[in-house]
Amino acid sequence: GQxxxxxxxxxxxxxxxxxxxxxxxxxxxxxxxxxxxxxGEAPTFLSYNVLDGLEEKGRFxxxxxxxxGYSYLLLKELQMKDSASYLCAVKNSNYQLIxxxxxxxxxxx
Amino acid sequence: ETGVTQTPRHLxxxxxxxxxxxxxxxxxxxxxxxxKQSAKKPLELMFVYSLEERVxxxxxxxxxxxECPNSSHLFLHLHTLQPEDSALYxxxxxxxxxxxxxxLTFGAGSRLTVL
Numbered sequence: 001g002q003x004x005x006x007x008x009x010x011x012x013x014x015x016x017x018x019x020x021x022x023x024x025x026x027x028x029x030x031x032x033x034x035x036x037x038x039x040g041e042a043p044t045f046l047s048y049n050v051l052d053g054l055e056e057k058g059r060f061x062x063x064x065x066x067x068x069g070y071s072y073l074l075l076k077e078l079q080m081k082d083s084a085s086y087l088c089a090v091k092n093s094n095y096q097l098i099x100x101x102x103x104x105x106x107x108x109x
Numbered sequence: 110e111t112g113v114t115q116t117p118r119h120l121x122x123x124x125x126x127x128x129x130x131x132x133x134x135x136x137x138x139x140x141x142x143x144x145k146q147s148a149k150k151p152l153e154l155m156f157v158y159s160l161e162e163r164v165x166x167x168x169x170x171x172x173x174x175x176e177c178p179n180s181s182h183l184f185l186h187l188h189t190l191q192p193e194d195s196a197l198y199x200x201x202x203x204x205x206x207x208x209x210x211x212x213l214t215f216g217a218g219s220r221l222t223v224l
Contacts, residue, residue: 043215102149
């Protein structure tokens with residue numbers, strides 16, 4: 001079967017750095033997405049990786065290793081507003097999006 | 110208005126009721142989607158429409174009936190639902206239905222409670 005694994009919940013401190021991991025097993029690969037979802041709100045697009053390596057976008061970076069079936073989202077200089085769920089999703093060879101269950105990130109002062 | 114708008118935001122219905130969820134996108138996208146989001150579970154794709162034609166139906170029970178009258182509007186008609194259908198129903202749109210870097214724009218969802 002196809003699945004995406006990511007931690008259910010993580011806690012970090014304001015101003016610190018946190019890394020949210022995502023491992024995947026899918027039939028083929030056509031890209032990996034990260035979305036952010038605040039409670040009661042719409043998921044919003046954060047990043048897309050299709051080649052190995054690190055993509056940096058301000059305080060957020062996303063890394064991909066296709067050979068390891070692994071990605072992480074790195075959040076620096078954490079702010080209280082970063083408290084949200086982070087969803088990892090992989091597009092397989094049929095261009096279907098396979099979703100993880102999401103990681104709830106709690107930021108403490 | 111911009112983005113993807115869903116109404117109603119909250120809905121409580123009995124198992125014998127008939128109700129509809131509405132989604133509207135103002136982005137000029139060609140594809141629209143219905144997803145079901147349950148607590149601590151991955152998003153479940155229900156339906157995909159591309160240029161107003163249904164291109165994917167992931168074995169969804171017939172008590173859920175989608176309708177896409179044009180590329181900007183999507184409905185989900187609900188009939189004789191079960192309590193396990195209680196969830197957040199998310200609508201999304203994208204430029205196209207296929208391709209790799211297809212970014213989804215989501216609405217805020219309709220929170221459905223079936224009594």
